[in-house]
Amino acid sequence: PVAAAPAPTPPEPAKPAAAPPADANRARALLEGKPAAPASAAAKPAASVERLVVQVGAFSEEAGARAVRQKLEGAGLKTYTHVAQTADGKRIRVRVGPFENRADADKAAARVKALGLPAAVLTL
Missing domain, CATH: 3.30.70.1070 (Sporulation related repeat)
Known part of the structure; x- marks a missing residue:
């Protein structure tokens, strides 16, 4: 007897590419002559620790x-x-x-x- 081949598994849906960092988006907008969004608070360097x-x-x-x-x-x-x-x-x-x-x-x-x-x- 001939064994039936297993059914092919459907490919996994493509995951969306991770969004580029905010700095990259801002740089791209500036290069294209578009108004750039202000840098986010998360993109700002952390305040220095007081010693x-x-x-x-x-x-x-x-x-x-x-x-x-x-x-x-x-x-x-x-x-x-x-x-x-x-x-x-x-x-x-x-x-x-x-x-x-x-x-x-x-x-x-x-x-x-x-x-x-x-x-x-x-x-x-």
Whole structure:
């Protein structure tokens, strides 16, 4: 006996091509001399993330900076130093952070002040 061939399956319907990015449509319209739609909000670059630090002090001597860092790190705060040349000479800035939002920076500043140290929230 002869086996019947399986019935052919119908081809899948063609999927529509993905729409070109908005920038491509805008560029094409400009090249063709047509008015271009304004760039969409989604096409705009994301706003930069605000970075904040808490500056605890600026020291001319490493021993002072080291003592303050040890006190802060003993309280569980992440610290770093930044060396800056000023009109009065080299200063070692002791900072806590960085933080991505003001609320976290303010909480850290409150913890620093609770240790009896000065604290200033700065934007980088």
